[in-house]
Amino acid sequence: MRKEGKKADTFILKGNICYSKTEKEVTTIPHAYLVCRDGICQGVFESLPDDYKEYPLTDYGDALILPGLVDLHLHAPQYAFTGLGMDMELLEWLDTRTFPEEGRYGDMEYAQKAYRIFTEDLKKSATTRACIFATRHVPATILLMDMLEEAGLQAMVGKVNMDRNAPDYLCEDSPEKSAEDTLLWLREVKGKYKNVKPILTPRFIPSCSDRLMEMLSEIRREYDLPVQSHLSENKGEITWVKELCPWSSFYGDAYERFGMFGGTYPAVMAHCVHPTEEEIALMKKNQVFAAHCPHSNTDLSSGAAPIRRYLKEGIRVGLGSDIAGGHVLSLFQVMVGAVQASKLRWRLLDETQKPLMVEEVFYMGTKGGGAFFGQVGSFEKGYEFDAVIVDDTRLETPRELSLKERLERVVYLSDDRDIAGKYAAGRRII
Amino acid sequence: MRKEGKKADTFILKGNICYSKTEKEVTTIPHAYLVCRDGICQGVFESLPDDYKEYPLTDYGDALILPGLVDLHLHAPQYAFTGLGMDMELLEWLDTRTFPEEGRYGDMEYAQKAYRIFTEDLKKSATTRACIFATRHVPATILLMDMLEEAGLQAMVGKVNMDRNAPDYLCEDSPEKSAEDTLLWLREVKGKYKNVKPILTPRFIPSCSDRLMEMLSEIRREYDLPVQSHLSENKGEITWVKELCPWSSFYGDAYERFGMFGGTYPAVMAHCVHPTEEEIALMKKNQVFAAHCPHSNTDLSSGAAPIRRYLKEGIRVGLGSDIAGGHVLSLFQVMVGAVQASKLRWRLLDETQKPLMVEEVFYMGTKGGGAFFGQVGSFEKGYEFDAVIVDDTRLETPRELSLKERLERVVYLSDDRDIAGKYAAGRRII
Numbered sequence: 001m002r003k004e005g006k007k008a009d010t011f012i013l014k015g016n017i018c019y020s021k022t023e024k025e026v027t028t029i030p031h032a033y034l035v036c037r038d039g040i041c042q043g044v045f046e047s048l049p050d051d052y053k054e055y056p057l058t059d060y061g062d063a064l065i066l067p068g069l070v071d072l073h074l075h076a077p078q079y080a081f082t083g084l085g086m087d088m089e090l091l092e093w094l095d096t097r098t099f100p101e102e103g104r105y106g107d108m109e110y111a112q113k114a115y116r117i118f119t120e121d122l123k124k125s126a127t128t129r130a131c132i133f134a135t136r137h138v139p140a141t142i143l144l145m146d147m148l149e150e151a152g153l154q155a156m157v158g159k160v161n162m163d164r165n166a167p168d169y170l171c172e173d174s175p176e177k178s179a180e181d182t183l184l185w186l187r188e189v190k191g192k193y194k195n196v197k198p199i200l201t202p203r204f205i206p207s208c209s210d211r212l213m214e215m216l217s218e219i220r221r222e223y224d225l226p227v228q229s230h231l232s233e234n235k236g237e238i239t240w241v242k243e244l245c246p247w248s249s250f251y252g253d254a255y256e257r258f259g260m261f262g263g264t265y266p267a268v269m270a271h272c273v274h275p276t277e278e279e280i281a282l283m284k285k286n287q288v289f290a291a292h293c294p295h296s297n298t299d300l301s302s303g304a305a306p307i308r309r310y311l312k313e314g315i316r317v318g319l320g321s322d323i324a325g326g327h328v329l330s331l332f333q334v335m336v337g338a339v340q341a342s343k344l345r346w347r348l349l350d351e352t353q354k355p356l357m358v359e360e361v362f363y364m365g366t367k368g369g370g371a372f373f374g375q376v377g378s379f380e381k382g383y384e385f386d387a388v389i390v391d392d393t394r395l396e397t398p399r400e401l402s403l404k405e406r407l408e409r410v411v412y413l414s415d416d417r418d419i420a421g422k423y424a425a426g427r428r429i430i
Numbered sequence: 431m432r433k434e435g436k437k438a439d440t441f442i443l444k445g446n447i448c449y450s451k452t453e454k455e456v457t458t459i460p461h462a463y464l465v466c467r468d469g470i471c472q473g474v475f476e477s478l479p480d481d482y483k484e485y486p487l488t489d490y491g492d493a494l495i496l497p498g499l500v501d502l503h504l505h506a507p508q509y510a511f512t513g514l515g516m517d518m519e520l521l522e523w524l525d526t527r528t529f530p531e532e533g534r535y536g537d538m539e540y541a542q543k544a545y546r547i548f549t550e551d552l553k554k555s556a557t558t559r560a561c562i563f564a565t566r567h568v569p570a571t572i573l574l575m576d577m578l579e580e581a582g583l584q585a586m587v588g589k590v591n592m593d594r595n596a597p598d599y600l601c602e603d604s605p606e607k608s609a610e611d612t613l614l615w616l617r618e619v620k621g622k623y624k625n626v627k628p629i630l631t632p633r634f635i636p637s638c639s640d641r642l643m644e645m646l647s648e649i650r651r652e653y654d655l656p657v658q659s660h661l662s663e664n665k666g667e668i669t670w671v672k673e674l675c676p677w678s679s680f681y682g683d684a685y686e687r688f689g690m691f692g693g694t695y696p697a698v699m700a701h702c703v704h705p706t707e708e709e710i711a712l713m714k715k716n717q718v719f720a721a722h723c724p725h726s727n728t729d730l731s732s733g734a735a736p737i738r739r740y741l742k743e744g745i746r747v748g749l750g751s752d753i754a755g756g757h758v759l760s761l762f763q764v765m766v767g768a769v770q771a772s773k774l775r776w777r778l779l780d781e782t783q784k785p786l787m788v789e790e791v792f793y794m795g796t797k798g799g800g801a802f803f804g805q806v807g808s809f810e811k812g813y814e815f816d817a818v819i820v821d822d823t824r825l826e827t828p829r830e831l832s833l834k835e836r837l838e839r840v841v842y843l844s845d846d847r848d849i850a851g852k853y854a855a856g857r858r859i860i
Contacts, residue, residue, distance in 0.1 A: 080828050083842030084835055086769065087787055101829075113828040121826075301773040301785060327766070327842045336757070339516065343731040344771070348778040355731060357517055396551075398510050398543040399531075405514055412513030412757045415845060 009426075010037040012052055013387060015060035017044050018407045019067050019379040023311065023363040028403040033057075034065060036385040039426030043381040060389050063420055064403075064410060067377050068128025068386030069331035070369035072291035073228070073270040073320025075133040076144055076157075077102050077111075079118040082324045086299045090234040093300060093325070095167075102135045102160075103169045111140035119147040124416045127331050128386040128424040129154045129373055131228050131268055131291070131320075133201055136160045136172055138185045149193045152429035154373065154386065158201025158228055159185045163212045175212035179219060186223055195425065198223075204230040205241045205254045213258040220260065226372075227260050228291075231269035231279075234302045238274060252279040252288075262286040268372055270320055273297055273305045280313060289316045289372050292364065294337035295326030304345035307338065308353040311360070318369020319361070332411050335361040358408055389421035390414060439856075440467040442482055443817060445490035447474050448837045449497050449809040453741065453793035458833040463487075464495060466815040469856030473811040490819050493850055494833075494840060497807050498558025498816030499761035500799035502721035503658070503700040503750025505563040506574055506587075507532050507541075509548040512754045516729045520664040523730060523755070525597075532565045532590075533599045541570035549577040554846045557761050558816040558854040559584045559803055561658050561698055561721070561750075563631055566590045566602055568615045579623045582859035584803065584816070588631025588658055589615045593642045605642035609649060616653055625855065628653075634660035635671045635684050643688040650690065656802075657690050658721075661699035661709075664732045668704060682709040682718075692716035698802055700750055703727050703735045710743060719746045719802050722794065724767035725756030734775035737768065738783040741790070748799020749791070762841050765791040788838050819851035820844060 013034045018026055027044075035042035035052055048057075078098060085097040104110045122130065132148075132155050134141035141159040148155045159182060163172040172178040182200075189198055200220050202208040208216070220227060232238055232251045241251045248254035252269070255261040261269075261282065268289040275283070283290065292305055310317050319334045320326075328334060335358070342356040370377020376384050392406055395413050410418070422430040443464045448456055457474075465472035465482055478487075508528060515527040534540045552560065562578075562585055564571035571589040578585045589612060593602040602608040612630075619628055630650050632638040638646070650657060662668055662681045671681045678684035682699070685691040691699075691712065698719040705713070713720065722735055740747050749764045750756075758764060765788070772786040800807020806814050822836055825843050840848070852860035 082827075083825075083839040084831075086838075086842070087785075110828060117826045117828065295770075298770045298773055301777050303777050304774060340725075340728045340770075341774070343728055344734060344774045345778065347731050347733050348775065355517075395513075396547045397512075398540060398547065401514075408516075409513040412516070417847070 010035070010052070010055045012048065012055055012057040013060060013065055014057060015063050015065040015389065016403050016406070017065045017379060018403060020359070020363040020367045021378065021380060023360045023368065026359050026362055026404060026407060028407065030403055034379055034387065036423070036426050039385050041379050041381060041383045041385045044379050060420065064390045064392060064406060066388050066390060067366040067370070067379060068388050068422065068424060069126045069365050070318055070373070070377050071127050071130040071321050071331055072268055072289065072318035072369040072372060073131055073293055074323040076115060076118050077105050077135050078324035079121070080114045082329070083327045086327060088300070089236065090300050090302060091236050099167050099170050103167070105135040105137045105140040108139055108143065111143055115140070115144045115147050119151050121329060122153060123151045123429065124419065125329055125331070126388045126390070126419055126422070128388065128422060129370065129376060131199060131372065132157045133160055133228070134158060136162055136170065136181070138181050138188070141185060142188055145189060145193060145196045149196045152195060152424055152427050154195050154424045156197050156199035156226065156228070158199045160201050160203050161212060161216060162203045162207035164209050165206050175209050175215055178212050179215040182216065182219055186219070198225065200225040200227045202229050202260065205251065206237065206244060213260060217259045220265070224265065226266040227262070228268045229255065229260070229270070231272050232274045233271035233297070234300070235274060250276045250279050252282050256282060256286070262288040266372055268318070270322060271297060271302065271305065273303045275306070280309070280315070283315050284313050287316060289318055291320035291369070292317055292338060293320040293322035293326055294341040295328055295334060296322035298337065298341060299327055300325050304341040304349065306353060307342060307356060316368065316371060317364050318372060319365045330415065331365045332414055335365050335411050338364065358411060362407070362411060385423060385426040387423045388419060390418050391420040392418060394418055440465070440482070440485045442478065442485055442487040443490060443495055444487060445493050445495040445819065446833050446836070447495045447809060448833060450789070450793040450797045451808065451810060453790045453798065456789050456792055456834060456837060458837065460833055464809055464817065466853070466856050469815050471809050471811060471813045471815045474809050490850065494820045494822060494836060496818050496820060497796040497800070497809060498818050498852065498854060499556045499795050500748055500803070500807055501557050501560040501751050501761055502698050502719065502748035502799045502802060503561055503723055504753040506545060506548050507535050507565050508754035509551070510544045512759070513757045516757060518730070519666065520730050520732060521666050529597050529600050533597070535565040535567045535570040538569055538573065541573055545570070545574045545577050549581050551759060552583060553581045553859065554849065555759055555761070556818045556820070556849055556852070558818065558852060559800065559806060561629060561802065562587045563590055563658070564588060566592055566600065566611070568611050568618070571615060572618055575619060575623065575626045579626045582625060582854055582857050584625050584854045586627050586629035586656065586658070588629045590631050590633050591642060591646060592633045592637035594639050595636050605639050605645055608642050609645040612646065612649055616649070628655060630655040630657045632659050632690065635681065636667065636674055643690060647689045650695070654695065656696040657692070658698045659685065659690070659700070661702050662704045663701035663727070664730070665704060680706045680709050682712050686712060692718040696802055698748070700752060701727060701732065701735065703733045705736070710739070710745070713745050714743050717746060719748055721750035721799070722747055722768060723750040723752035723756055724771040725758055725764060726752035728767065728771060729757055730755050734771040734779065736783060737772060737786060746798065746801060747794050748802060749795045760845065761795045762844055765795050765841050768794065788841060792837070792841060815853060815856040817853045818849060820848050821850040822848060824848055
């Protein structure tokens, strides 16, 4: 291999490096070197090893370098109404806000306008990876994937399946048509992208007939796809699932019986606010990821998920903005929301379950959720190289701060103005 | 009077005007005229009356014009550690974070640096009025008042009193010394400012001896001062007050017995998270303002205040950022926090008390809290002219939005980048 070729794919970033190995603590190394080779992190070094001395180095001075943040659950089409209609619970909100908005994505001109805004804002944020719901529409879903690919964001995107309990303008005509469109979509995107991948996306049990779930399960196996959906978000929803699937023992069991609840492949379930003991046990057994969406769970009055319990059980937890059930795209703000929700849960509901610490939510927003994408969300050797550079000079203070304290302030106080650079899978995108 | 003289004190702003008359709804008038004469609002007009046609007009185009926001409770010296140490409850947090920081304000060089940052950030925000705790130090308190005056912000600022249960470096030597310093401070600032006023500020019952409270009560009467303090924030604190004041029936009663709980003069009590029935009744009788600080109450795990109950009882409620128990200076974010806390309170604690609506928290952050300053926080005729101009073009959306919806998005999504102008008491300050 030519030396120039090698050179082009290896580079070094210098700055104040913070990342998680475990959820217990954040590793902070001031003025250190972070090496990327062929999109893979080679580790963090206090002084640069001789092997890397000839490669290009970007010195970010006193800025912080963190792993790119991972958003395990969000709805791209809903970004258009972020911050609106936050006075409803889930099922009413779906009928009056969400479904009418999603209905518009049959119109490619509207989709173009809306997804451009979404993609630009996601690019400006600290997020490098996301699991994204589109709508049921194949052309608009492919458009969204094209835009994310172009922006360099690493994403799993799902064409949504829904063949019941949705308004006519949004409901798919039959399970067969839903499955057919899914196959059409999968064939069209196959091998098309470097950054973006498809993920199977039955909206949730109430909007997918048994027949559709069976057909999707076959497609899942055939294409070896991961799965994303919603689980036990709201009490009304859980009761409804019981009525719709009287043969299921609990909500998660309804997915399980169709082979759509992980085990041999990655599955991520958003919310998991009101699990039963059996559901927790099955999530653990099948290594299902919980996408914790604290702002959404608060904004839609769903409740506060038992995350401390999940951590104790060893259940895999990442964070989700759940745009637009949640009103903030910033994963830092979602981390704050997770700490806050856990504090009110502790104070108001269950004082045996200690609040979350900032170390834990930082872990969830990086390595915890990143695991859904493989070796992602850390700077340990062998991890995919996602990094975000945060210049915190705007967050002025008269105090001397440790690197750990500066990170804490970045989590609590920073916004997209402070993002000075971003790399996903080894490619610079800001 | 010369025409030019009149002209200089009268001006008109044009834009999309939103304000509250009641907590039930927001009045929105697109492309309307807002008239200020001698610092007083003359009302909102859909077309400009002939009387005002010769006066200067600033056209803010499609921007929103709102009443300036009112922050009823915050600690200026704590701004230096905003977003740090959010893993503690109140009493531990005071000992390990707050008192050591406040101890630094004996050093005028440090105070200069810290209060400059605070004042600049408050000026950039949507807040025009605030009730502010300084520290026990007279020179630094006066410095803060000088800076706020210079910035054109309307504020009540208190030199803090604390003669017990504080570390040596911060505790005042005796009740007499505390009272003496208070008098020194009051004499020094008397008649000095147009924008800033002193407010009597016993920190809270645990840090003020009975003797000090008696002396402060005399000073209050002599100088006809309003009062600010803390009330029923945290359960440990409430138990402690019971021990310290065995002669009191409840926390608020301890203030009442010293004549420091409103009635004939304005008093604002921060938090009011865990009131007893008697406390609620006394707050109502004495027209005590509750400064609701939802972020602080969540960040310090204090709980969620019963604001719906307060509204039903007709208790006066405003919002407070409570920097740095709360981590956000933005009153818009405090409004969001108030809605969110009320939702989790409803879901986790008491389903008889309905969550707050955006109309209600907008009212609290403007006219509700504004009432502590007199006729403040609205654009009704006769109100003091505090206005903030918000340019929401950054909050892009493909949808057509009503003015009410745009306001809702400003509350949920805007930040200081979006503030295009600000007027306090008729003077332009941004």
